Amino acid sequence: xxxxxxxxxxxxxxxxxxxxxxxxxxxxxxxxxxxxxxxxxxxxxxxxxxxxxxxxxxxxxxxxxxxxxxxxxxxxxxxxxxxxxxxxxxxxxxxxxxxxxxxxxxxxxxxxxxxxxxxxxxxxxxxxxxxxxxxxxxxxxxxxxxxxxxxxx
Numbered sequence: 001x002x003x004x005x006x007x008x009x010x011x012x013x014x015x016x017x018x019x020x021x022x023x024x025x026x027x028x029x030x031x032x033x034x035x036x037x038x039x040x041x042x043x044x045x046x047x048x049x050x051x052x053x054x055x056x057x058x059x060x061x062x063x064x065x066x067x068x069x070x071x072x073x074x075x076x077x078x079x080x081x082x083x084x085x086x087x088x089x090x091x092x093x094x095x096x097x098x099x100x101x102x103x104x105x106x107x108x109x110x111x112x113x114x115x116x117x118x119x120x121x122x123x124x125x126x127x128x129x130x131x132x133x134x135x136x137x138x139x140x141x142x143x144x145x146x147x148x149x150x151x152x153x
Contacts, residue, residue, distance in 0.1 A: 006100070049078050
């Protein structure tokens with residue numbers, strides 16, 4: 001299984017709610033930079049948080065890759081979700097090549113849980129950071145961080 005974790009690009013600081021914050025022009029550039037790293041990868045699905053900035057980030061990736069499938073919006077990829085719930089959902093899905101588009105602290109905690117087996121060592125993820133994890137299945141402590149991309153670093 002291969003799992004990519006993409007944190008949304010930089011978002012506007014103000015909106016009616018956190019969920020409604022759109023990407024900034026810089027955030028769009030960041031996501032396009034990270035999306036280019038996914039070219040040629042055999043993505044089976046793109047799953048994204050319902051928050052506007054994550055939806056916009058996922059759509060940019062979809063466009064760059066020419067991905068024909070839909071963006072599946074899931075409620076368990078929002079900032080404060082429990083990474084253990086994400087693991088339960090991934091197990092239920094059974095897909096092997098997934099891109100998850102979400103937020104911090106969730107994605108860093110999820111990556112730390114998958115690689116280290118606990119949440120005490122989260123993986124740092126800036127805006128539009130892309131982590132690639134590989135393993136037989138998405139189980140705590142059984143995946144390896146095979147690549148990490150931080151845009152413009």
